[in-house]
Amino acid sequence: MPKSANEQRLSPLERRASGALAAVFGLRMLGLFLIMPVMAIYGQAYPDYTPLLVGLAIGAYGLTQALLQIPMGMLSDKIGRRPVIMGGLLVFVIGSLVAAYADSLAGVVIGRALQGMGAIAAAILALAADITRDSQRPKVMAMIGMCIGLAFALALILGPLMGPYIGLSGLFLFTAISAVFGILVFYFAVPKVEVRAARGDLLPSSKEFGLILKHGQLARLNVGVFILHCLLTAFFVVVPTQLVAGGLASEQHAWLYLPTLLGSFVFMVPMLIIAEKRRQQPLFFRIAIVLLAAAVAIIGFSEGSWLIYVAAVLIFFTGFNFLEATLPSILTRFAPAGRKGSASGIYATSQFAGAFVGGAAGGAILQWGGLIGVVAFSLVLLLCWLLVSLGMTPPPQWQNVSFKLRQLSNAEIESLATELAEGAGVEEVRLVASEQIAYLKVHKTDYNEEQVTALVKPYQS
Numbered sequence: 001m002p003k004s005a006n007e008q009r010l011s012p013l014e015r016r017a018s019g020a021l022a023a024v025f026g027l028r029m030l031g032l033f034l035i036m037p038v039m040a041i042y043g044q045a046y047p048d049y050t051p052l053l054v055g056l057a058i059g060a061y062g063l064t065q066a067l068l069q070i071p072m073g074m075l076s077d078k079i080g081r082r083p084v085i086m087g088g089l090l091v092f093v094i095g096s097l098v099a100a101y102a103d104s105l106a107g108v109v110i111g112r113a114l115q116g117m118g119a120i121a122a123a124i125l126a127l128a129a130d131i132t133r134d135s136q137r138p139k140v141m142a143m144i145g146m147c148i149g150l151a152f153a154l155a156l157i158l159g160p161l162m163g164p165y166i167g168l169s170g171l172f173l174f175t176a177i178s179a180v181f182g183i184l185v186f187y188f189a190v191p192k193v194e195v196r197a198a199r200g201d202l203l204p205s206s207k208e209f210g211l212i213l214k215h216g217q218l219a220r221l222n223v224g225v226f227i228l229h230c231l232l233t234a235f236f237v238v239v240p241t242q243l244v245a246g247g248l249a250s251e252q253h254a255w256l257y258l259p260t261l262l263g264s265f266v267f268m269v270p271m272l273i274i275a276e277k278r279r280q281q282p283l284f285f286r287i288a289i290v291l292l293a294a295a296v297a298i299i300g301f302s303e304g305s306w307l308i309y310v311a312a313v314l315i316f317f318t319g320f321n322f323l324e325a326t327l328p329s330i331l332t333r334f335a336p337a338g339r340k341g342s343a344s345g346i347y348a349t350s351q352f353a354g355a356f357v358g359g360a361a362g363g364a365i366l367q368w369g370g371l372i373g374v375v376a377f378s379l380v381l382l383l384c385w386l387l388v389s390l391g392m393t394p395p396p397q398w399q400n401v402s403f404k405l406r407q408l409s410n411a412e413i414e415s416l417a418t419e420l421a422e423g424a425g426v427e428e429v430r431l432v433a434s435e436q437i438a439y440l441k442v443h444k445t446d447y448n449e450e451q452v453t454a455l456v457k458p459y460q461s
Helices: 012-033 039-045 051-079 081-100 105-117 121-131 134-189 206-213 216-245 250-277 281-301 306-334 340-389 410-421 449-459
Strands: 398-404 426-432 437-443
Touching: 012 081, 012 105, 012 121, 012 134, 039 051, 039 134, 039 216, 051 081, 051 105, 051 121, 051 216, 051 340, 081 105, 081 121, 081 134, 105 134, 121 134, 121 340, 134 250, 134 306, 206 216, 206 340, 216 250, 216 281, 216 306, 216 340, 250 281, 250 306, 281 306, 281 340, 306 340, 398 449, 410 426, 410 437, 410 449, 437 449
Parallel strands: none
Antiparallel strands: 398 437, 426 437
């Protein structure tokens, strides 16, 4: 059934709400990432400095995020999205202030852990879904994803640029002010909605975790994102100091990260296009893993000028950005119909857990095993990932479709399920009577939208 022009565009309300939510998400992630490129350098000024504490300061947010991401999403179903998001942002502000005024690295670690306790990602994504129509939801989620990527890129540039003038305490104060601004944006720009029902494609369900954990391809993706973010935080435990040792002053690091990030996109985008067009995602996954290993080896075993390290950082971000962009895309295609929320919840938990383990392990290994120890740890992780990826298959060419239903009897549910299962291009049908939604996984090319829409129409209000 063709859609009208209005159905194909975001409404003014959707544009305002999605833009505000993307800004809030981006500001929060900017605060989490901002100290990453400078912590290893400025952390040395604290009286209790150790590489282990630096690593914990970089990755501590990951532990509390991993522990609270799913519970906070579920809590937003019970008490509403807005209280959870506002409360999470306030906790983030408190954590930033604790870190800003800490006179020891241990205090900074506590502040970073508090920052992570404001785990609002699931609640924001669910609220974005509550406010937007099904047809416009992919655009909104893409907008939020772009803001996260932009926040990471800005953090790598702004951290080294601002650090020499305002110091580490100033950077934390900056994140606190940014979060306060985010609270104001959220309060005034995001409309109030009363939808609280759980949505299997958006919020995790504890009953379905076992099914998702047993899914071989999803398990490989969860292992992959754990290793990727473990490597990222371990990488930034050593890279800033290596750049300084190579002759590049810390205040100049911003001008290194900017061109290398831009250059990585020049190489990464063609990889994405070719991998998708030829359905060679597993091959390009392995190529990206090898690129990460090459970058780590250059950082660890080269003793030349900082220009060599520039090449290593460029190679690293080419591989990292390809994997960071591809992993969630593949996850949504492997996730069973109506269970994307559960799959994403486990994925996010794995991602943040990796960030914590990488920072803690990187700092501990640097303290007791030196740079070579961190390099060896990183290379072993990447070798394990390479072996795990050998069982990876190209993602199926499916898309998820959902239809809102009226209250149905048991007989109607069985009848509709049978009819939909026989629809052209329909691979999987899942009816959730409590939510009054039909979830379908359909083939992109064989799916007959008009036929399926006609089948569902008698069961809608």
